[in-house]
Amino acid sequence: MRRLAGLLAAFALLCGAAPVLAQDESLTVFAAASMKNALDEVDAAYTARSGIRIVASYAASSALAKQIEQGAPADVFVSADTDWMDYAIAKKTINEPTRVNLLGNSIVLIAPKESKLDKVAIGPGFDLSKLAGDGRIATGDVKAVPSGKYARAALEKLGAWQAAEPKFAMAENVRAALTLVARGEAPLGIVYATDAKVEPGVKIVGAFPADSHPAIIYPVAATATARPQAAEYLAFLRSPAAKAIFEKYGFSFLIRPTS
Template sequence: MQLFSRIFLAAALVSTPLATQAFAQDARPAAATSAKTFINFAAASMKNALDEVDAAYAAKSGNKVTASYAASSALAKQLEQGAPADVFISADTAWMDYAIKNKSVNPATRVDLLGNSIVLIAPKDSKINHVDIKQGFDLAKLAGDGKVTTGDVKAVPVGKYAKAALEKLGAWQAVEPKMAMAENVRAALALVSRGEAVLGIVYSTDAKVDPGVKIVGTFPADSHPPIIYPVAATATAKDGTADYLSFLKSSAAKATFEKYGFSYLIKPTT
């Protein structure tokens, strides 16, 4: 009996580490699966800055953010049609209001996060170097036989801001026939960068990330409605989305957004 007890005890002592190891191996996949992936529908102009912010959030939290970039108008329509997303960041307040009206986002989570400005750009090798953008400036004459591009003025935020500014400055009527509408601001940026448009109106943040263009003028802030980027969780956002939204409002996110030229409209959290 004593011999049997000793054998049983020895077996127990040997098997205990193996059992513990097996338990740990079983636990690791469970921990891994606790990480979440958030889907962010974001205005095309945010790509460079938001990619960096999302990478920092992933490193800090262990969660992942997959961003889908397009014109705010297109994203709002996709949300309305039931496209899966957790966060919506629009380049204007109108499309966020549209999403709220259609119950695509949770209005209680909305924050007007960022600001921007619009600029006139030309290809980097253009002979146009400086344009004094003021009342009565002749954009049509400046463009000559070429095209001026921006986002679709009927829907895309940058195009709406551009048209408002050109109308207020008295330049819209003459230049309208020369306007080439793009599906989003990055598409307009590419047309200028490739030399397919002699001039373009984009956000200052876009111009700064494309070495193929140069800024030749800045539109006065009072020539168009304030450029505001609101952010909100969608109506179908998964649990934990609030943590990601909190990071967007943090000092770390503020520093990154400002590095890319956005203005930060709220007091950041620590």
């Protein structure tokens, strides 16, 4: 009887442990579209180390902030500008003490790979409208999407916005704008340097001066409803391993990496 009781206890222990072992541990990350290639690799490295699967949803930061506001189940938010992170904090959907301004970027003028256009000097008096000719200029929606907001700010400062505005094709996010240029549907586009780097169908023909627009900063934070595992994930994003991946894709790392 004693042996039988022991077997039954062991069986019960195994049965009780089974749901824990079978549990699918995951985190949901809402991230700016421009993050996709780099963050996919970072997430794969994190999963290999932790066993926690990352489910990433990529879109314009504006769309993601509003989805979180409407109750979308996200654990972490990575925005391509500080404005939309500030918006989310104001709506109390972000755990503000977890916020870190993690990455930096730059914006560039791109053309299809086969374009004859090359080496455009971007500065005061720069005539983007003339360069576009009868074609369109692709970028994110200048009223909401960070890439578009940065593009408009730069063009306004350089005195090129008013003439070029009618020629803009506003995309729902920066990757959609990138695709328009890669397919030759727009002869010019304004995207992040990191986007141009991962798309073989385009080439960079000019770089916008850093002082022509607000600093491009990617803040990251846990949401107000984040699961406890989010803290470890955020710590990994600040690690030397993540830094190496982000820098490989052209992002600048704005903080001192932590072990």
